[in-house]
Amino acid sequence: MLLVRSHEAALLRLAYLLCRDSARAEDLVQDALLRVLRRWRSVGVSDHPFAYARKVVINEYLAWRRLRSASEQVGPVEDSAVFDHVEQLADRDLMWRLLGELHARGRAVLVLRYYEQLTDAEIASIVGCRLATVRSITARALQALRAHPMLATILEEA
Amino acid sequence: MDRVETLLSETLTERAGHAPPGPVPLAERSRRVRTSMTMIAASVAVIVVAILAATLHTGGPTQPPTQHSAPPLQPDLPAGIRIASYGQASVQVPAALLTRRSLCGGPVAQEVVADAGTARLCPVVTTSLASQPGIVVWLSAASQFTPYASIPMSPAEVDGRDAARGYATDKPGLGAGVSGVVRFPANGITIGVTAPTRIAVDDILSTIVIAPVNPLGCAANLDAATTAPPGPSDLLVPSDASGAVSCEYGTGSTSGQLIGSYTLDPPDTAQLTTALNALVPDPCRCDHGGTPAPGYTEVLYFRYPDGSTLRVTGDIGANLDSYTNQSRTVANYSSSISQLLARLTNQR
Numbered sequence: 183m184l185l186v187r188s189h190e191a192a193l194l195r196l197a198y199l200l201c202r203d204s205a206r207a208e209d210l211v212q213d214a215l216l217r218v219l220r221r222w223r224s225v226g227v228s229d230h231p232f233a234y235a236r237k238v239v240i241n242e243y244l245a246w247r248r249l250r251s252a253s254e255q256v257g258p259v260e261d262s263a264v265f266d267h268v269e270q271l272a273d274r275d276l277m278w279r280l281l282g283e284l285h286a287r288g289r290a291v292l293v294l295r296y297y298e299q300l301t302d303a304e305i306a307s308i309v310g311c312r313l314a315t316v317r318s319i320t321a322r323a324l325q326a327l328r329a330h331p332m333l334a335t336i337l338e339e340a
Numbered sequence: 341m342d343r344v345e346t347l348l349s350e351t352l353t354e355r356a357g358h359a360p361p362g363p364v365p366l367a368e369r370s371r372r373v374r375t376s377m378t379m380i381a382a383s384v385a386v387i388v389v390a391i392l393a394a395t396l397h398t399g400g401p402t403q404p405p406t407q408h409s410a411p412p413l414q415p416d417l418p419a420g421i422r423i424a425s426y427g428q429a430s431v432q433v434p435a436a437l438l439t440r441r442s443l444c445g446g447p448v449a450q451e452v453v454a455d456a457g458t459a460r461l462c463p464v465v466t467t468s469l470a471s472q473p474g475i476v477v478w479l480s481a482a483s484q485f486t487p488y489a490s491i492p493m494s495p496a497e498v499d500g501r502d503a504a505r506g507y508a509t510d511k512p513g514l515g516a517g518v519s520g521v522v523r524f525p526a527n528g529i530t531i532g533v534t535a536p537t538r539i540a541v542d543d544i545l546s547t548i549v550i551a552p553v554n555p556l557g558c559a560a561n562l563d564a565a566t567t568a569p570p571g572p573s574d575l576l577v578p579s580d581a582s583g584a585v586s587c588e589y590g591t592g593s594t595s596g597q598l599i600g601s602y603t604l605d606p607p608d609t610a611q612l613t614t615a616l617n618a619l620v621p622d623p624c625r626c627d628h629g630g631t632p633a634p635g636y637t638e639v640l641y642f643r644y645p646d647g648s649t650l651r652v653t654g655d656i657g658a659n660l661d662s663y664t665n666q667s668r669t670v671a672n673y674s675s676s677i678s679q680l681l682a683r684l685t686n687q688r
Contacts, residue, residue: 190363198359199352212364245418277351285542296345297352312549314500319546321497328344 189232190215193239199293200243202282210246214238237308240294244286244309280327288323291316425601428560429529432547488521488532498522499550507538520545557641558587558601565589565639568651571665577613577652581642584609586685589637599636602685609642615680616652616663622671638681654678 193214197207218235281289287309294305306316327333341349417423422435493506504523511519520541521532531548533541552560559565565587572578583606590599604612638654654663654677661672681687 191359191361194361194364195356195359199356204358204360208360208364215364241418245421273347274351274354277347278355281348281351285539285546287543287546292348293352296349297356311547312499315549318497318500324344324348327348333344 189235192232193235196236196293196298197239197243199297200240200286200290206246210239210242213242233308236298240290240308241310244290276332277327280330280333284323284326288319288326291319292323295320422603423555423601425554425556425558425560425598426531427529427597428527428550428552429524429531430549430551430554431531431544433544488519488530491519491521493521493523496522498524498545498548501550502526505545507541522548524550554598554601556585556587556601556603558585558598558639560598562589562596562598562637562639566641566649566651568641568649570667571650571652573667576616576619576663576665576668576670577642577650578644579610579613579617580644581609581613581650582606582645583643584612585641585643586681587639587641589639591636596637600685600687604684608684612640612677612680612684613642615677616670619663619670619672619677621669622660622662638678 190211193211194207197210197214198204201207201210214235217238218231281292284292290309291305294300294308295302300308302313302316302320306313309316311319417432420435421432423430424433425431491506491508491511493504496503496505498505501524504525505521507518507520509518517534517536518538518541519532519534520538521530522545523530527550529550531545533544535541535544549555552564553566554560557566584604586600586602586604587598588600588602589595590597636656638656640652640654642650642652644650650665652663652665654661656675656678661675661677663670663672663677
């Protein structure tokens with residue numbers, strides 16, 4: 183368990199990138215660590231207890247979003263700025279905002295690929311879908327980002 | 341990586357620095373008010389998944405049944421989520437949603453609607469969704485009409501396959517909220533979702549999987565349903581099953597096509613086992629004659645602690661249902677088993 187706790191900061195960063203909310207991220211990681219603790223007999227002797235904890239974080243997040251999203255509207259996130267004009271947007275602030283507009287699974291896949299640096303096969307194992315599905319989700323999420331007019335404008339100016 | 345991917349990577353790295361530092365307390369649960377992980381309340385969230393399929397006439401030779409007897413798979417699903425399957429399509433939906441197979445009569449609300457090909461028999465067919473706030477009702481007649489057909493669609497790739505997808509908001513006839521639809525030209529399957537938000541719609545549509553066998557082990561077609569060794573001749577279902585899966589295959593325009601799949605927990609399995617074992621072989625053993633009414637096929641897989649699987653096939657007719665484990669066949673004139681299964685699997 184000490185091994186997993188030593189990676190708690192990494193789990194919190196992952197959860198925060200998914201939830202975009204500190205409180206929710208802490209709840210998510212707490213749930214994951216408690217679940218790991220309950221299953222420590224089998225998880226602890228495995229080669230990758232941290233990987234198991236990360237998988238729990240992802241699945242808990244996706245389950246939470248699926249239950250919440252029917253009543254939840256896409257809105258401002260915890261630390262997003264208020265933008266009046268595209269010229270005032272920092273590139274990364276805009277990308278962070280656009281990530282919030284993606285659906286949960288797409289955001290999760292992008293975080294696992296571009297932050298956690300996982301392969302498609304590893305992502306498929308974590309999210310619980312086929313390799314082709316991961317690629318499809320990734321392609322659609324990136325396409326949604328690329329197609330956003332505000333991002334396109336900034337990239338043209340770069 | 342292109343510029344977008346590079347920016348994405350830089351953004352995530354930077355934002356990760358905003359994460360809470362921890363540590364997260366494990367000695368006691370956080371006092372923070374948390375979102376309930378139980379299912380969506382009727383007044384808060386509505387999601388309807390409507391699954392409509394064209395006739396699946398293959399025109400080719402019948403597929404030989406699969407000969408292996410391995411127990412059906414049990415997917416590792418998030419809490420509160422179940423599988424809804426139709427033909428080769430499977431999608432993850434909130435477990436609390438009832439399933440409706442009949443397209444007859446009154447409004448459809450917060451349901452999984454699986455067209456079982458009986459709509460044309462209805463004296464009254466609901467043809468539009470209700471407009472009550474927060475409630476979405478969907479209905480489609482057979483394989484020709486669906487309210488979702490009016491949504492403009494664009495080519496898309498779903499689960500690695502060619503598809504078409506479209507969205508509409510507050511579209512007349514579909515109810516308030518966002519409606520999304522995915523259609524697979526190759527097999528004619530259409531999946532429609534109406535929910536209060538686009539995110540809720542996509543959260544369901546993104547789980548679409550196309551496969552000849554669904555995550556519960558139900559084959560998309562009855563001819564390909566997994567076989568199992570014959571059961572005992574003196575008892576239809578040995579009573580120590582640890583669980584069961586029900587695979588339902590349609591009639592009429594959906595004949596032989598998977599129109600629903602459900603898992604039964606140990607208590608429900610025990611209840612079903614008791615009810616099935618109370619049936620006896622048809623004492624008449626006569627030809628019941630008459631025009632056969634449309635029926636469907638129920639394939640039940642009972643799993644046992646030793647890893648074995650028993651298959652019971654039910655032919656569900658209008659006047660007589662029969663169930664067989666290949667060694668013993670019993671009859672039921674009262675539809676009690678069908679009604680029990682409908683209750684246990686949250687159907688109406």
